[in-house]
Each structure stands twice: as structure tokens, then as C-alpha cells.
Amino acid sequence: MTQSRTRAAQSLAEVVERMRAIRDRLDPRDGVACFNRTSLRFTELVGERLGAGHFEDRDFIERLDVVFANLYFDALDAAEAGRPVSPAWQPLFEARDDRMVRPVQFAFAGMNAHIGHDLPLAVVAACIDHRTTPDTPPVHADYLKLNELLAQAEAEARASFQAEVGRAGTRAAGPLRHIVAGFSVARARDGAWATTQTLWHERNLRPVFDATLTAVTSGTELAGRLLVTPVLPPAERPDGPADGSA
Template sequence: MTAQLPTTIDGVISRMEEIDAELDRHDGVACFNRVYLKVTKLVKEHVTAGTFKDPAFLERMDVIFAGHYLKNVDAAKAGRPTELPWQPLFEARGNRVIWPIQFALAGMNAHINHDLALAVVETCKERSTAPEVAPVHEDFEKVNDLLASVEAEIRAEFELQIVKVATAPAEQLKHAVAAFSMSSAREVAWLNATQLWEARNNPVKYQVQLTAMAGAVNATSRMILAPVVPPPAD
């Protein structure tokens, strides 16, 4: 039986908190979930505070967006295959040679570079609007600004960990982490969303774009998750 997905941002937060409580803190999915939970709580705060011009649209998109991740969590828990973009993270989740930040980045890669474009398209269809109709893009970009503080916090925590492993491979990992940017990934996601939107009435073209996107995300996550040097012991 497929679990029912949350329909509100509060429901999404509750479900992520349940996942956090269920999983070992070293589990790769748990590492991503902790970051995503922090981001979702931040988005909720700004939805409530009136930061966005169309908070109802933004919240609905956030719920649809989260649903793509939660579907894969449910699939893995039930012993079913996860989707191609998510397979690297779920396959590697128990590898203790991989750093928590690698797991977090692989999850962000799958979720932002694949699921976010789908969430934009699906929300626009549901609410009878389009990516080019104001204020869809403007509100989308406001989220980028919110994520800057979260990304800085993640990197600062990683810097504290990596000083304990003063090796050349650790420095290579540091450079690889520095190359990933949530805001840049979201810019790519927006471009993908507009391309998928343009192809929405052409099933063949739409599927070709979706398949290419999923394959690229899968390959990138496998590179992100390549073991380099064991993380320091807790």
C-alpha cells in the first residue's frame, strides 16, 4: 500500500521529522533529510511572514516538490525501486566512507536538478498559470535568497569537520563541495522547467527531455558520492 503524501507544508515538515526520528543519523538519506527539513521550515516561515507575492502558489509548489522526495523514501521503505535520479543516494546510504555532506549534496542534486523542474510544471498546470506569468519566477528567485544562509551554514559545518582530516584527498573533497551551489542548481532547474513547460503538449519531446535530465542527475550524484577519504569518527 502506498503511503499518502502530505497536502500541506506543515504535513511535509511532520513527515520529515518522522523520517529523521526513524533513521540512523549516519544514514545517507537522513543526512539529506536533515538539510531539507531545515530548508522547508525556513520556507514555511517566509510563507507565513508574507515574503512571497503568491504564497498559496509557493506553498503548493513546495508540497508537490517534497512529494517527489517522499515518494522515493516510501518506495525504498517498501522494497520497491527508487527513481533514476535518486538511485545513487539510496544505494549508497549505508556507506560509512562517504561524508554526510556528500549525501546531502547528492540529495540536493537529485531533488533540485530533477524534481524541482517537475514541481514548477505540475503546480502551474494545477493552478492554471505558467512559468512566465508573474509572480511565479519572482517568488521562485526569492527562495534562492533564503537558501544562501542555509548553504553557508552547511559549508561552515563541513569546514569544521575537514580540518580533522588533513590529507590531500580531503582537500580534493573540499574543492568538490565548494563547486556545488544551490542557487546555481535552482537556475538550471528553472531553465529545465521552462523547457519542459514548452514541451508539455508533445509527449515524445517531453519524455526525451525528462529522460535526459534524469540520466544527467544520476551521473552527477554518482560522482558526488565517490568515496575519497573516510570522515572523522564522531
């Protein structure tokens, strides 16, 4: 598939519009579509809270969310145009057509890349844009409020997981539970905040900044590959033998 680079979103409304367009054009079973549904839900929740005055610095949070979303869009554009993609995103894009991987695995693999790799970069960029710092109030307080919305989106994905376990064969259910239990938005966002602070202090020391980002990217890629480990046993695979033989 070939797709040209798209114009970066400039507002939360444009982010939602593009995520809905991605939802509408992709097969619902596509791994990217599975992640996109969770990301769209989170973005809609942010929009609702912005309108309700939930955040102390509305402008900063909207800018952060737009920068954050554009990093995902850039990765998707690159993957679909055959351009290099950050290793943090490669597990999701490489496995997106594998029907042995469950939708919840794709959703969490995308969240792993987006939070572990993209979020620290987005916070640093948004702070530079707004001439503030991660330690200047209310940046961290508002960041923590975003945790609540990501936790809600994660909870909804986990609810769908319970239904998937019911449909999975007995041999698949155990490994699937183990894989999904290994991912936590709370831990991912705590780690992302620690990375944010490190990258912020290294932002003017490019070789050190790049070395830190490389290490973070490698760890995120490894976690992503574990999250998309196929769990369907041979008898239940879409292309497996009807008699259940290997």
C-alpha cells in the first residue's frame, strides 16, 4: 500500500477526524484498527474533559494531545508508504495482518509504542512550544489527569478482552491472560514521565539525548513484540487444519 505523507493535524478536532477516517477505511480486524479504536476513544475523552474545564492549562493539553497523535499518524503514514518506521512501532505494523493475534493484543501493543516512545517526545515538544518545563505547574498535574482517561480507555479494552477469553480455546486462554496482564497503562505512563524528565534535561545534548531515546526505543520494541505473540493453538488458527493436527 502506498500513501503520501499527510498534513499534520493542527487541532484536537482534526485529530479526531483523522482517527475516524482511519477507522472507516481499515478492516476492523486489522491490528492498527484495533489500536486506533482505543486511541480514538482516549482522544474523544480528552475532548470532553477539555470542554468541561477538567484541565488547568487547556491550551497546553490540547497541544500535547495534537503532537502526541501526530507521532502516531507519522508512524502509520511511514509504514503504509514503505518508509522506515521507528522500531518501537514495528511490532504492531509487522503483525497487523496476523489473525493469530487477538485485538486486545494489538490495542496494547499500540499503546505500548505510543506511550513508551511517543509520549515523552510529545511532552518535551509541547513544553518547548509553550515555553514551559515538565516541572512547571500545572504540567505534571494535568499529565496525571490524562492518566485517568487513558486508564478508562484501557479498562474498556480489557473488558473486551474478557469476551475474547471466552471465545478463545482453553489452550489459548492462559497465554492470552499472561500476555495481557503484563501490560499496564499506569506503569507505562510512569515510565514515560521518567523518560520525559531525562530527555528534557538532555534536550540540548544531542548525542546523549539520542542515546537515551535509542535505549527507550529498544525496550519499547521488545515489550511490543511480546505483546503481539500469537496465542491461538494450531486447531484454532484461521489457516490451521480442521482436525487440530499440527
